[in-house]
Amino acid sequence: MRSSFFTRGSSVSRLLAALGLLLAGTLLWAADSEPDADAERVVVLVRVDSIIHPVAEEFIVDSLARADDLGAEAFVLELSTPGGLLTSTRGIFTAMLEAETPVVVFVSPRGSQAASAGFFLLMAADVAAMAPGTNTGAAHPVGGQGEEIEGPMGEKVEKDAAATIRSLATRSGRNAELAEEAVLESRSFTADEALESGLVDILAANLQELLQELDGTEVSREGRDTVVLQTASARVERLEMSGFQKFLSTIAHPNIAYILMTLGGLGLYFELSNPGAVLPGVVGGICLILAFFALSVLPVNYAGVALIILAMIFFIAEIKVTSYGLLTVAGVISLILGSLMLFKSADPAIRVSLELIISMAVFTLVVVTFLVSMVIRSHRAQVATGAEGLLNKYGVTRTQVGRRGKVFVHGEIWNASADEEIPAGSPVEIVSVDGLTLRVRAETGQTLQSNGEGT
Numbered sequence: 004m005r006s007s008f009f010t011r012g013s014s015v016s017r018l019l020a021a022l023g024l025l026l027a028g029t030l031l032w033a034a035d036s037e038p039d040a041d042a043e044r045v046v047v048l049v050r051v052d053s054i055i056h057p058v059a060e061e062f063i064v065d066s067l068a069r070a071d072d073l074g075a076e077a078f079v080l081e082l083s084t085p086g087g088l089l090t091s092t093r094g095i096f097t098a099m100l101e102a103e104t105p106v107v108v109f110v111s112p113r114g115s116q117a118a119s120a121g122f123f124l125l126m127a128a129d130v131a132a133m134a135p136g137t138n139t140g141a142a143h144p145v146g147g148q149g150e151e152i153e154g155p156m157g158e159k160v161e162k163d164a165a166a167t168i169r170s171l172a173t174r175s176g177r178n179a180e181l182a183e184e185a186v187l188e189s190r191s192f193t194a195d196e197a198l199e200s201g202l203v204d205i206l207a208a209n210l211q212e213l214l215q216e217l218d219g220t221e222v223s224r225e226g227r228d229t230v231v232l233q234t235a236s237a238r239v240e241r242l243e244m245s246g247f248q249k250f251l252s253t254i255a256h257p258n259i260a261y262i263l264m265t266l267g268g269l270g271l272y273f274e275l276s277n278p279g280a281v282l283p284g285v286v287g288g289i290c291l292i293l294a295f296f297a298l299s300v301l302p303v304n305y306a307g308v309a310l311i312i313l314a315m316i317f318f319i320a321e322i323k324v325t326s327y328g329l330l331t332v333a334g335v336i337s338l339i340l341g342s343l344m345l346f347k348s349a350d351p352a353i354r355v356s357l358e359l360i361i362s363m364a365v366f367t368l369v370v371v372t373f374l375v376s377m378v379i380r381s382h383r384a385q386v387a388t389g390a391e392g393l394l395n396k397y398g399v400t401r402t403q404v405g406r407r408g409k410v411f412v413h414g415e416i417w418n419a420s421a422d423e424e425i426p427a428g429s430p431v432e433i434v435s436v437d438g439l440t441l442r443v444r445a446e447t448g449q450t451l452q453s454n455g456e457g458t
Contacts, residue, residue: 044237046214047075047104055087055120057300058244058252060094066242070104076237077217078104079210080128081111086119088302096127096171105129105222105230109213110137110194118191125203126171126182129222132205132213133194139202140191161187174225178202210239251296257346260297261355265338265363267291268315269370276322276374302346310341318371331371339364393433397446400429410443417441 047070051059063080070078099106108128110117113136117125122139125131133139164186172182178201184190197203204220207213218235244252253259270287274280298308317334324330342360398412400419403426410419410431418440425431431443 044076044233045073046077046079046234046237046239047073048079048081048210048239048241049243050081050241052083052115053252054256055084055091055095055124056252056255057088057091058248058255059087060091062244062248062252063095064098067098067102067104067106069242071102073240075104075240076234077107077130077232078102079107079109079213080124081109081210082117082121082124083110083112083115084117084119084121086121089120092120092123096124099124099127100174105232107132107213107217109207109210110134110139111207111209111213113137122182122185123168123171126168126175126177129175129224130205130217130220131175131177131203132207132216133197133203134208135194135206137194138191139194139197140185141189172202214239254293254297255300256297257301257355258359260294260301261342261345261359262363263290263294263297264311265367267294268311269367272315272318272371273374275319304344304346307341307344307346310337310344312341314338314341318367321371321375331368331375334371335364335368338367393436393441396433398431398433398441398443400425400427400431400443402427404431404443410441412441419443421445 047066049063049066051063053059067078106128107130108117108125109132110121110125111132111134113134115134115137117133117137117139118141122141125139165183168182168186169179172179181190181192181200181202185192192200192202194203194206198206205213205216207216214234214237217232220232222230222232254263267287267290270283270285270290272287274284274287277283314334314337317330317337320326321328321330321334339360342355342363343357346354393412396412398410398417401409401411401416403424404410404419404421405424406420408419408421408425409416411417412433419431419442420440421431421443423445425443425445430446432446433441433443435442
């Protein structure tokens with residue numbers, strides 16, 4: 004009996020212990036599944052201060068993914084751009100629309116702009132903000148050289164851009180009519196004008212003020228729950244481009260790419276005109292490789308590239324052909340035309356500036372003229388080595404010279420002959436070279452000292 008009682012008691016104890024463990028696990032799971040009100044809130048901040056190109060697109064898209072992984076309260080894109088590539092812009096605002104994290108585009112600091120492609124990003128944001136003294140708009144599509152796109156193609160481009168901006172503005176409850184005017188009529192807006200007209204939601208002087216203004220803002224997205232931002236006390240995690248990305252972003256600018264391409268061509272030209280210099284060829288090759296990378300991410304017009312290469316061919320031909328400068332002039336004209344045609348884009352920001360083109364053309368003309376003049380001068384100079392280098396030089400006779408004799412010239416003793424007898428120790432001029440025998444004549448107006456010869 005006693006043994007049975009203790010056996011039953013032991014079984015009950017084990018059952019109660021198991022139930023206790025199960026209850027504790029359930030409570031711990033429930034605690035973990037509930038949001039922690041005291042958990043640290045994070046705002047991810049990135050800054051883009053360049054044209055919108057594939058490098059910027061990659062950085063922003065990766066940063067959005069990082070914000071989603073962190074469960075960030077908001078993603079703030081601090082923006083200052085004159086515009087950029089439409090393809091990269093579409094890639095960015097597509098990622099913004101698909102991101103789980105609410106996206107805030109903040110045009111800052113004072114003096115910044117979100118023009119052209121930047122205006123599209125501003126309209127795509129869940130919350131659009133600007134700092135005082137900034138501006139946005141001027142999103143009308145233009146040709147590669149800033150000209151109006153005429154005909155059916157221009158109408159298609161305008162309608163596509165207008166439809167895109169209407170869609171983005173309507174989604175965020177902004178003034179779609181004014182947004183469309185920014186595209187069709189190139190309207191620009193100051194920060195105050197954009198706020199008053201309903202194009203942006205917040206006017207903030209700096210990031211801290213922006214986070215205070217964002218606190219409590221409701222963000223609604225179609226098909227998703229409304230989110231109330233709590234950013235006042237959030238920790239700001241700033242994401243930066245890697246050093247390599249910053250380098251690529253710098254050279255992926257039309258002006259930088261153009262400078263690298265021109266300097267690379269001049270480096271190779273210098274190496275070809277002065278073989279063995281090595282350094283200009285190495286530097287020129289590196290510049291060309293970097294320029295080719297920049298051209299690979301920018302909208303290149305290959306006719307422009309061909310004209311620039313043709314200019315380099317003209318410059319090299321000037322060394323070999325006597326054209327009296329005509330090839331150099333043709334090269335400069337080809338360089339200028341190629342530079343103007345180098346990039347094709349509907350955005351003025353993706354073009355080489357006219358001032359830079361003129362400056363590089365003048366610089367190239369000066370360098371090529373200098374190198375060509377050096378080559379011509381070296382071709383025309385008298386040979387200073389070998390037998391030909393002895394012509395019209397002066398020496399002194401070591402023996403009496405007639406049909407035979409010895410003369411001392413340039414530190415060497417040569418066989419010599421003359422039409423008349425010349426006494427030993429007399430200065431002579433070399434008039435011709437016949438094998439190893441010098442033909443000389445007496446030079447009564449010369450002395451040993453004036454010729455630098457010794458005995």
